[in-house]
Amino acid sequence: GENVEQHPSTLSVQEGDSAVIKCTYSDSASNYFPWYKQELGKGPQLIIDIRSNVGEKKDQRIAVTLNKTAKHFSLHITETQPEDSAVYFCAASNGKGGSQGNLIFGKGTKLSVKP
């Protein structure tokens, strides 16, 4: 089955710097890659996603890149702000039904942005 590895587990940056979180996946059939942000005491919220027919997607200060050949995808946050501090999860799925198609989550990255 699919396996998603996420690095680093913790990341500390200064306000205004960029942050990059990387994930690798094992199933070449995976075609959907969302990123979730979980603030303290809240449920994970979808912040950006990318499908396998696209190499990069941007939404203001956040971007995701996908390298299908290498089977890895990354989240890039530019001009970080204290409110970006949270736990970020990457995930992958192959769009199939049943247990084979469930989203497989990485273990999370705790991002701290220091003022």
Added chain:
Amino acid sequence: NAGVTQTPKFRILKIGQSMTLQCTQDMNHNYMYWYRQDPGMGLKLIYYSVGAGITDKGEVPNGYNVSRSTTEDFPLRLELAAPSQTSVYFCAGRTLEGAKDYGYTFGSGTRLTVV
């Protein structure tokens, strides 16, 4: 739309007691999921459902039961609460149309403590 709604937000149970965690959604999600998240850890899948009347086990189903009598509701039942079930529980809905995944929408969570 309210999205995915979980109740209660907090609960303290005594060992051996039972309770039902409620989850309801108004986004017409065909798939629904229950996850648990232990402190500082990632998401572990307990049970999921691909539609009304259909449920299946996830990674950590022991000690839990679910039902899906309607598309909207997906309650999680704990029959004999144990301290190991102290965790934060998240319900999620997902729309999967053909091979196109629209990602998960999470509820705000139920924090359960078993003493």
